[in-house]
Amino acid sequence: MPLPRFDLVAGRRPDEVATLLDAAHAAVVEAFGVPDGDRYQVVHQHPEGELVVHDTGLGIERTRDVVVLQVTSRPRPRAQKEAFYRLLVEQLRTRCGTAPSDVVVSVVENSDADWSFGHGRAQFLTGEL
Numbered sequence: 001m002p003l004p005r006f007d008l009v010a011g012r013r014p015d016e017v018a019t020l021l022d023a024a025h026a027a028v029v030e031a032f033g034v035p036d037g038d039r040y041q042v043v044h045q046h047p048e049g050e051l052v053v054h055d056t057g058l059g060i061e062r063t064r065d066v067v068v069l070q071v072t073s074r075p076r077p078r079a080q081k082e083a084f085y086r087l088l089v090e091q092l093r094t095r096c097g098t099a100p101s102d103v104v105v106s107v108v109e110n111s112d113a114d115w116s117f118g119h120g121r122a123q124f125l126t127g128e129l
């Protein structure tokens with residue numbers, strides 16, 4: 001159950017945000033092999049000037065359409081992460097017109113004990129999931 005958190009510059013229409021979330025979810029499902037119904041996403045929109053995303057010396061130019069994505073997840077193999085990065089930019093470019101240079105991703109890993117999906121239980125540990 002990856003948990004993607006999106007940081008965007010404010011001003012996107014609700015349908016644009018929905019398309020972005022659908023595109024990212026398609027990449028998550030394909031790269032990580034999670035069920036399609038395993039979908040949790042959080043969006044934060046920031047006033048212009050409050051989302052600073054420089055290029056880290058790589059010569060990458062960003063626009064106001066930048067998407068900063070932090071994915072909290074159980075540990076994933078390197079190949080899955082690299083597939084996710086590639087699929088994500090493909091999906092966002094195709095569905096949203098987002099330039100690959102405007103996509104920044106960080107994957108934060110945790111363990112099964114770090115998840116509860118409700119009812120005060122750790123479903124990965126109890127065997128419910």
